[in-house]
Amino acid sequence: MESYRDEHEHEEGHMMKVSLFVTCLVDNLYPQVGEAMVRLLDHLGVEVDFPQAQTCCGQPAFNSGYVDEARASAKTLLDAFEDANYVISPSGSCTGMVHHYYEEMFADDPKRVRQAVDLADKSYEFSQFLVNVLGVTDIGAFFPYSVTYHPSCHGSRLLGVKDEPLQLLRNVRGLELIDLPYDTDCCGFGGTFAVKMGDISTAMVTEKVSHVRETGARVLVGVDMGCLMNIGGRISREGEQVRVMHLAELLYEGVQAGVSD
Amino acid sequence: MTTEIDGKQTGVLDRSRLALQDDFLRAAVRFTADRLRGKKRIATESLGNWETWRERGMQIRSHTVANLDYYLAQFTENVEAAGGHVHFADDAAEAAQTVMNILMEKQARSVVKSKSMVSEEIGINHLLEEHGIEVVETDLGEYIVQLARETPSHIIIPAIHKNRRQIKDLFTEAGGENLTTDTKTLTAFARNTMRNKFLRADVGITGCNFGIAESGSVVLFTNEGNADMVTNLPKTHIVLMGMERLLPAFADLEVMANLLPRAATGQSITTYMSVITGNRRRGDIDGAQEMHLIVLDNGRSRQIGDAKMQSVLNCIRCGACLNVCPVYRQIGGHAYGSVYPGPIGAVLSPVLNEGEKYADLPYASSLCGACSEACPVKIPLHDLLVHLRQRHVEHGHTKTMERLAFRGFKVAFSRPNRLNLAIKMARLGQKALVRNGHIESTLGPLKGWTAGRDAPTVAKQSFHDRWRTLQSELQTQHNHALEPKAERGGDVE
Numbered sequence: 001m002e003s004y005r006d007e008h009e010h011e012e013g014h015m016m017k018v019s020l021f022v023t024c025l026v027d028n029l030y031p032q033v034g035e036a037m038v039r040l041l042d043h044l045g046v047e048v049d050f051p052q053a054q055t056c057c058g059q060p061a062f063n064s065g066y067v068d069e070a071r072a073s074a075k076t077l078l079d080a081f082e083d084a085n086y087v088i089s090p091s092g093s094c095t096g097m098v099h100h101y102y103e104e105m106f107a108d109d110p111k112r113v114r115q116a117v118d119l120a121d122k123s124y125e126f127s128q129f130l131v132n133v134l135g136v137t138d139i140g141a142f143f144p145y146s147v148t149y150h151p152s153c154h155g156s157r158l159l160g161v162k163d164e165p166l167q168l169l170r171n172v173r174g175l176e177l178i179d180l181p182y183d184t185d186c187c188g189f190g191g192t193f194a195v196k197m198g199d200i201s202t203a204m205v206t207e208k209v210s211h212v213r214e215t216g217a218r219v220l221v222g223v224d225m226g227c228l229m230n231i232g233g234r235i236s237r238e239g240e241q242v243r244v245m246h247l248a249e250l251l252y253e254g255v256q257a258g259v260s261d
Numbered sequence: 262m263t264t265e266i267d268g269k270q271t272g273v274l275d276r277s278r279l280a281l282q283d284d285f286l287r288a289a290v291r292f293t294a295d296r297l298r299g300k301k302r303i304a305t306e307s308l309g310n311w312e313t314w315r316e317r318g319m320q321i322r323s324h325t326v327a328n329l330d331y332y333l334a335q336f337t338e339n340v341e342a343a344g345g346h347v348h349f350a351d352d353a354a355e356a357a358q359t360v361m362n363i364l365m366e367k368q369a370r371s372v373v374k375s376k377s378m379v380s381e382e383i384g385i386n387h388l389l390e391e392h393g394i395e396v397v398e399t400d401l402g403e404y405i406v407q408l409a410r411e412t413p414s415h416i417i418i419p420a421i422h423k424n425r426r427q428i429k430d431l432f433t434e435a436g437g438e439n440l441t442t443d444t445k446t447l448t449a450f451a452r453n454t455m456r457n458k459f460l461r462a463d464v465g466i467t468g469c470n471f472g473i474a475e476s477g478s479v480v481l482f483t484n485e486g487n488a489d490m491v492t493n494l495p496k497t498h499i500v501l502m503g504m505e506r507l508l509p510a511f512a513d514l515e516v517m518a519n520l521l522p523r524a525a526t527g528q529s530i531t532t533y534m535s536v537i538t539g540n541r542r543r544g545d546i547d548g549a550q551e552m553h554l555i556v557l558d559n560g561r562s563r564q565i566g567d568a569k570m571q572s573v574l575n576c577i578r579c580g581a582c583l584n585v586c587p588v589y590r591q592i593g594g595h596a597y598g599s600v601y602p603g604p605i606g607a608v609l610s611p612v613l614n615e616g617e618k619y620a621d622l623p624y625a626s627s628l629c630g631a632c633s634e635a636c637p638v639k640i641p642l643h644d645l646l647v648h649l650r651q652r653h654v655e656h657g658h659t660k661t662m663e664r665l666a667f668r669g670f671k672v673a674f675s676r677p678n679r680l681n682l683a684i685k686m687a688r689l690g691q692k693a694l695v696r697n698g699h700i701e702s703t704l705g706p707l708k709g710w711t712a713g714r715d716a717p718t719v720a721k722q723s724f725h726d727r728w729r730t731l732q733s734e735l736q737t738q739h740n741h742a743l744e745p746k747a748e749r750g751g752d753v754e
Contacts, residue, residue, distance in 0.1 A: 022724045026724060028723050029718070029720055031722060031723055031724035031727050034724040034727075035727065052728075053677055054677065055675070056674050060670065061671070061674075062647070065651040066654055066670075069667045069668070069674075072675040073674035076676075154630070157633070157634055184631070185590075186627045186631065190627025190629065193626065193628070194627075195709035197277070197624065198709025199274065200625065204587050204591055204627070205713070205714065206713070207590075229717055233710070233715045236714075236715040237701075237714050237715050
């Protein structure tokens with residue numbers, strides 16, 4: 001399998017450059033997801049840059065009603081990615097926030113609105129970027145396990161990421177993809193909702209885990225660590241032996257196995 | 262926050278806890294919601310171009326609401342021209358009083374009702390019973406709920422929370438003999454009971470699915486045909502209508518007649534569509550001799566002109582948002598503690614009733630957006646829920662601890678170096694709590710999370726801290742790759 005790098009590295013000076021929007025959750029709780037993304041992009045011949053000034057998209061504050069607080073955080077993104085060509089994140093929810101709410105959030109500040117619209121235009125969730133921008137659907141990975149996929153609500157509904165992760169998974173050799181019943185039902189995360197309405201949220205995630213169990217899959221994969229933190233936390237509490245992975249982790253592990261295969 | 266449990270004031274979370282322990286209720290809600298979702302999928306696919314229909318529906322409703330003053334004047338003029346009497350009510354109490362006045366004038370002893378959410382909004386059943394007037398709900402689901410002395414837990418399926426067994430018991434208590442859980446037996450009992458009530462009733466009360474401005478017609482959608490009995494058999498017919506329930510013309514009704522039943526119950530068409538224009542006139546073979554239309558505001562007009570909230574008036578009360586809502590699925594309708602449950606209720610109840618009463622409802626959502634996606638007239642419900650939370654913050658109604666927490670968020674997240682410091686502190690702070698690589702402790706502010714789930718720990722090294730070494734590792738790999746015979750693939754952690 002020829003990688004993007006193999007096809008393109010001879011094109012001197014045409015190496016694609018992207019900036020990583022790592023998201024606060026991956027930055028501080030799941031840095032290995034960020035690393036897997038960077039290594040995959042590197043493998044595909046894409047140069048990755050990581051602007052240090054970024055913190056968080058502001059969604060935890062915004063969705064709780066604290067707009068001013070959300071803006072303070074969101075500004076770090078507007079500034080950090082001012083000069084970026086592409087901004088790639090491991091989260092459909094955080095990128096969805098940029099797409100869906102930023103323009104409105106800065107409506108009273110013309111300079112910030114311009115930055116917000118520009119950022120939304122060049123922001124992509126990871127699988128979206130791979131499939132729709134790079135045109136890569138087969139990354140040359142080998143992953144000999146049964147896998148079920150949970151589509152995150154914000155990624156699929158706010159950002160329209162529906163088939164991209166599945167296209168990538170279908171082309172992984174050895175991988176058995178099992179449909180998740182009630183896949184589009186929310187896992188119950190919802191940011192502060194999971195804490196504020198803990199009992200309701202727990203009931204939701206308990207149902208989600210029961211559907212994951214029904215599939216019999218060894219691995220649960222997704223494109224948002226918020227949801228995976230929630231489902232994984234319940235899986236761990238119930239003592240289930242299901243491995244929970246971000247798509248980037250799975251693909252990177254698969255690429256390594258594919259190379260040595 | 263008004264429902265009392267054991268004499269204590271409660272919020273949506275407290276009420277949910279009761280529902281979450283009720284396995285019968287949750288199983289019944291899931292069963293019906295699943296069935297409706299499946300039927301809706303088939304009904305929308307067979308129609309084709311569902312998104313275009315939704316767009317058209319949204320345009321019609323938005324246009325009507327934006328020009329409500331014009332269409333309301335045209336509609337009421339036409340109702341009066343057709344012989345109907347029009348009454349305006351600013352709030353629930355005034356609407357209820359108007360109904361009472363009509364009943365008093367008619368010396369009514371017995372009332373039959375067709376399903377109406379506005380009648381729930383103004384609490385009319387309770388008032389009638391207080392005045393010794395018999396009132397009978399004639400929609401099967403509403404009848405079940407009435408016998409159980411409950412309120413509807415769904416906009417379209419009022420008794421969604423009841424299973425067959427419970428219904429059989431209720432009907433037996435109401436005088437049914439030798440009943441089984443068989444649908445035919447149960448509906449036969451309801452039919453026989455109601456037949457007498459229809460023939461005896463002095464007044465019929467209905468809601469209004471759509472009012473047609475160009476003709477002054479009231480349009481009712483039912484599946485049981487009960488609205489035809491309620492509007493034709495008693496001498497007097499009272500229509501309760503939310504002021505926004507209008508359509509400019511019959512041509513618009515075609516769009517709604519396609520959208521509403523499909524979105525609500527997955528039917529390609531409603532079983533009965535009754536169009537009532539005024540009262541019975543000379544030569545008519547049916548119709549009530551007197552028709553009264555009560556137009557209810559009750560907080561609706563306050564939303565007009567509010568750029569964000571106005572779209573909530575587009576709602577056609579189909580209940581599709583309830584059927585897909587993962588929160589409603591777990592807690593059912595009564596936990597919302599308001600007439601309108603589910604996502605639409607979480608928006609509508611706090612805007613129709615300002616103040617603290619329903620202020621916690623917008624928080625009973627994970628903001629997953631399933632409601633917005635399901636809405637046949639494209640109301641951005643999850644955006645409206647966020648907007649209501651923002652209003653709540655602006656009005657200073659959130660708790661001090663929460664405000665402090667987000668003040669902390671602002672300080673930490675406005676500068677990467679401050680965030681870095683905060684994370685370092687968290688890394689130290691979590692040490693006492695970590696067991697087997699995760700946190701199970703139910704102490705502190707995260708107990709809502711940890712009561713049902715393990716929490717992850719802050720990573721030993723953040724990505725910010727990892728970046729510099731990662732970058733040089735990749736560079737080394739590239740250099741190796743350029744050397745002859747170098748191994749591709751690089752180091753694996």
